[in-house]
Amino acid sequence: MKIIKEAIAGTLESSDLLVKVAPNEQGKLDIVVQSEVIKQFGKQIQQAAAETLHRLEISQATVIIEDKGALDYAIRARVQAAVLRAAALEDIDWGKLS
């Protein structure tokens, strides 16, 4: 899957997160996580995002996550939504979302 434009998904409401996805000019995958609970859950958030991107076969993108205490399922859902928007894809390959 190829990221072709900038896109965001989610909100900055409590228990949610805002995910920004953009093309990466250096051809790398950069994931930046900002969270008030970064010390306790930073690794888990990073891991959930990385796994989700891997399943979607995203290897080149800049992904910035502003977490507001979201649970794992919400992180995966918001990352998926932002990626699908950034890739301008209408149809979902559900096998890559599970």
Add this chain to the structure above:
Amino acid sequence: MKIRRSMLFVPGDNPAMLSTAFVYKPDSIMFDLEDAVSPREKDSARLLVFHALRHPAYRDIEKVVRINALHSEFGLKDLEAAVRGRADVVRLPKTDSADAVRELASHVARLEEKCGRLAGETKVMAAIESASGVVNALAIATASPRMMAIALAGFDYLVDMHTRRSGGSEPELFYARAAVLHAARAAHIDAFDVAYGDVNDDEGFLREVQIAKELGFNGKSLIHPRQVDLLHRAYAPTQKELDYAKRVIAMAEEARRNGLGVVSLDGQMIDPPVIEEAQYVLSRSYVS
């Protein structure tokens, strides 16, 4: 028999509510992808609901997804997310005809096969929101073996009828409630009364609950968590009802042991319908 008194709406695009709604212990929880979600957020909400459906916190609760109309640009995508997410029930909004239910059931069957779910596992229910829907209620209720309930949705229905909520005994809803309820009973499925919109008006809410309960509705659609406990308390049998039901069952048992047919209790004949009602009252005493 599954007890369905409360079906709690949860906006599909709200992680805070999706993450906590189970703590209020409604009998069914309904993730809403329709009116609660703006058109530009439908895609993101669909993914949230797909993942929330599989969250362990919701393992032991009946999960319903309200999809957008099938012929909208969102409907079939919502349905695929619901079936793949293993929703127990799909709620079809604004159902006017049996054909709409049959079309939904046909898509559900196709998706169950596509994603490896057991055929027939996904149930459907229809929300009746128009005069046409009320008039066709029986045909809708019996349109598919997947149908497990019909719900009357008051707001759109009253707009269609060119009237509004009056409060009190709500004569404007009487025919629709009676028609939907009769259709459900004839089809042997459950019936949900309208949602009550003013979440700060407990008195009005409980007045409406009493109407629904006395008419015979299984329960109501709810739009706020605080309505769950109010509804459950109102639907619980009173101590007087419980005591009487226990006496009926004891009397019926004794009659059976002694080989008697019909017996009487406090001057009232204890026949099969009375015994069935007593069993129903007792069954409701065991749910919180």
